Amino acid sequence: MNTNAAHTAVVVDAALSESTRAMKSAGRRMFNWVAGLSILLALWWFGAYLIEINPSTRHFADFGPVPTFQAFPVLWADGTIQSAVSASGYRLGVGLLIAIAVGIPIGILMGRSRTFRELSNSPFQLLRMISPLSWEPIAVIVFLSWNHAIIFLIAIASIWPVAFSTAAGLAKVDPAWFKVSRNLGAKPWHTLTQIILPAIAFDILTGIRAALGVAWIVLVPAEFLGVTSGLGYSIEDARETLSYNHLTAMVLVIGVIGYMLDSTCALAIKRFSWHRGAV
Amino acid sequence: MAARGVNIRIENLSHRYSSKSPVTFDRVNIAAEPGESLVIIGRSGCGKSTLLHIVAGLLPPTNGTLLLDNVQVRAPSSRWVMMFQAPHLFPWMTVTRNVGIGLHFAGWPKKEMQERVAEAIRLVNLEDYANSNVQDLSGGQQQRVALARSLVMEPELLLLDEPFSALDAFTRTALQRDVRSIAKQLGINLMMVTHDIDEAVLMADRALVMAGSPGRIVHDLPVDLDDPREREDPLVQSTRAHLMQIFQDAAKPSPIRRNAAEATTRLVGIT
Numbered sequence: 001m002n003t004n005a006a007h008t009a010v011v012v013d014a015a016l017s018e019s020t021r022a023m024k025s026a027g028r029r030m031f032n033w034v035a036g037l038s039i040l041l042a043l044w045w046f047g048a049y050l051i052e053i054n055p056s057t058r059h060f061a062d063f064g065p066v067p068t069f070q071a072f073p074v075l076w077a078d079g080t081i082q083s084a085v086s087a088s089g090y091r092l093g094v095g096l097l098i099a100i101a102v103g104i105p106i107g108i109l110m111g112r113s114r115t116f117r118e119l120s121n122s123p124f125q126l127l128r129m130i131s132p133l134s135w136e137p138i139a140v141i142v143f144l145s146w147n148h149a150i151i152f153l154i155a156i157a158s159i160w161p162v163a164f165s166t167a168a169g170l171a172k173v174d175p176a177w178f179k180v181s182r183n184l185g186a187k188p189w190h191t192l193t194q195i196i197l198p199a200i201a202f203d204i205l206t207g208i209r210a211a212l213g214v215a216w217i218v219l220v221p222a223e224f225l226g227v228t229s230g231l232g233y234s235i236e237d238a239r240e241t242l243s244y245n246h247l248t249a250m251v252l253v254i255g256v257i258g259y260m261l262d263s264t265c266a267l268a269i270k271r272f273s274w275h276r277g278a279v
Numbered sequence: 280m281a282a283r284g285v286n287i288r289i290e291n292l293s294h295r296y297s298s299k300s301p302v303t304f305d306r307v308n309i310a311a312e313p314g315e316s317l318v319i320i321g322r323s324g325c326g327k328s329t330l331l332h333i334v335a336g337l338l339p340p341t342n343g344t345l346l347l348d349n350v351q352v353r354a355p356s357s358r359w360v361m362m363f364q365a366p367h368l369f370p371w372m373t374v375t376r377n378v379g380i381g382l383h384f385a386g387w388p389k390k391e392m393q394e395r396v397a398e399a400i401r402l403v404n405l406e407d408y409a410n411s412n413v414q415d416l417s418g419g420q421q422q423r424v425a426l427a428r429s430l431v432m433e434p435e436l437l438l439l440d441e442p443f444s445a446l447d448a449f450t451r452t453a454l455q456r457d458v459r460s461i462a463k464q465l466g467i468n469l470m471m472v473t474h475d476i477d478e479a480v481l482m483a484d485r486a487l488v489m490a491g492s493p494g495r496i497v498h499d500l501p502v503d504l505d506d507p508r509e510r511e512d513p514l515v516q517s518t519r520a521h522l523m524q525i526f527q528d529a530a531k532p533s534p535i536r537r538n539a540a541e542a543t544t545r546l547v548g549i550t
Contacts, residue, residue: 174367176363176365176367177367177369179337179363179367180363180367181380181384182337182355183335183337183355183360183361184355184357184360184380184381184384184428184432185355185356185357185381185384185385185432186384187384190383190384194369194380194383194384195369198369198371198372199369199371201371274370274371274412274414275370276370276412276414
């Protein structure tokens, strides 16, 4: 009886210490997250202070954190933030969807067919190395509207990370899974949906995360010209009207949204990752 | 689970991987009645695993006839299912999903599939792990999942490609006993390849010794022992010794090869 009680006490102690460790680890992560952002804010504030005390740069003082945070309610109330985010979000979403819809099949073909891989390697590597923004003059000529041209730029920039990551994932797939699934009567559609896609979900999502980063970088400069909506346009507009606090506020919006999108991708990767060791 | 065995007729079956590669095995002849358990035993490289892949419809033969219930095997089928050396489970799935994947491919209705999967899981004693991810299971439990995944298809012929070779001795013995018992209970045929003589004696109704290069069936030994079979049983021991003798005789080089080897030894001066 005493032995049983002692054993139970040991198990409870172990569970408690594990839970305490987990809580401490979460607490440490949260502290570092807040501390990192605080350091960035402090550096920003200090930079703005140096600008403000120097008579030759004083008229740029609106770049500082206080005027920037004061601009947010104004930009929100007049709908600048909402309309810019929705216009850019639409272009980013459609461009990324096109990149995913084209990139995944290309990646699967590259991974499954040696002939296609060898045939496509040189042209794809060449196209991949062309700076996405250098397509802009051609896109403006080819497409009827700037909107479509920007979507094309986002798609052409994002397609390569998705395709190459999918192909790399497929190269790592255990060939025995194909043999087993064939042995169990899988048709090509089953092999694609039940074996290939779940097996490489991690790699596809990693590719999408990289593509999102590239697309986000391309989006803002692409919106500097031609369009009258979007985050890039609102920054350019603020610069031209010398509203530096509005400009910095919109830059901050770009950073926050980009960070949130990247974190969502990271969560999806964690959710769909099955890698825990070989089976 | 309802199943039945199959009539196996293999006549003059030969295989080579390409016109430039050597013949893997040559003129293999095997006949078996429904419910019979055949164990093909031979050294590595004699072509026994390739033979099993051909019977499963995963590889085409180069020559010869392969009939299961008088039907030529041309492709994999739910009637003849293979279990491999490693479990090769799909690690993103639970035990239940892994076991039911073949039925899903075959388009079974969900409810019937669930019932049949639950029964297969019960058959291999993994009820407590039905919703576990397969990565959380031990090697022996994973091989049981692979067995359930094969059995759930209600095959008439279960092909086993050294499926217990990577397991520890205790798990191996338990699975050998269970697989034979389940096969007998369902009345299905087993065709297994192994290089383990003990395993052949414990699992087989007939042990087929494969030897040579290209491989051929050189001996067909009936293993007429009562179930359950125990390693320590004197009858099992004597059958094992007999099979070992046949195996060793089959592995000896032919007189021509022996003479060539002796001549080479003399030439290089090795004594």
